[in-house]
Amino acid sequence: MSFSSLFDGFNQVFFEVTFAIIPLIIIFFIFIISFKLPRSMLINLLKGFIFAFIGLLLFLQGVKAVFLPIGAEVGSFIAGLPYRWILIPIGFVLGFVATLAEPAVRILCKEIDNSSSGTIRSSLIMYTLCLSVGLFVSIGMVRILFGIPFYYLIIPGYIMAIVLLFFSKPSFTAIAFDSGGVATGPMTVTFIMALAVGAADQIEGRSAIGDGFGLVALVALAPIIVVMILGLFFPQEEESASIGDNNIEYIDVDKLHDTDGENNIDTTWDNEKLKENKKEEGKDDKNTKT
Secondary structure (H helix, E strand, C coil): CCCHHHHCCHHHHHHHHHHHHHHHHHHHHHHHHHCCCCHHHHHHHHHHHHHHHHHHHHHHHHHHHHHHHHHHHHHHHHHCCCCHHHHHHHHHHHHHHHHHCCHHHHHHHHHHHHHCCCCCCHHHHHHHHHHHHHHHHHHHHHHHHHCCCCHHHHHHHHHHHHHHHCCCCHHHHHHHHHHHHHHCCHHHHHHHHHHHHHHHHHCCCCCCCCCCCCHHHHHHHHHHHHHHHHHHHCCHHHHCHHHHHCCCCCCCHHHHHHHHHHHHHHHHHHHHHHHHHHHHHHHHHHHHHC
């Protein structure tokens, strides 16, 4: 592959990125003008869009010129080997590595760590997602090798996810469904999907359309199930540990009222005792004068 071939179709990608990012620029400009935000924010916005535009342009061109063709070639080559079963462990490794390199996954894990004050570690969620995607990609490879119908996997998977909703902790169910979204990012989809299509196209009796596609749906389902299973075993007290980390002290209102009441009683008793003492002092003064 020559260097010049890397820019084949660059014009098309340029127009796609331009038309995708222009509506966002217009919306942000409207917000800045409507709310009279400072000019520095406008300058930072323009800088951000320039970086985002260049990044998207280079990434999508790299996907089109390199990731998709190489993924399809690798899948086709491995499926042509006499020991096709090697697709299963290779699928696991590629799913693990692609998820580990996914930018959206890293952002989600960092936000979870910050929001939970470190109770739910970013590394825990990160490796949970990587393992789950790797496992389900390998299951997808088993489906391609043996011609298992797609609904045999997807229907039980979603039934299992619905059942887990009633047993997993609420915080983990929310994280699970968000994880399913970020796991199907550009790094995972582009290479893994191309690998599956290439493998299905090479194996006799398989269809690139019917058997190659559907793997992305399994990748989206993987974190939902595995993260909710993690929520079943995550310690209950750790879930609310972030509250304790902020050194918040809780006061029992009933005890506070009782204490106030005791203080009022004690104060009343002290006032009565002072009156009695004054009366006795007055009597002593009279006796002394007499």
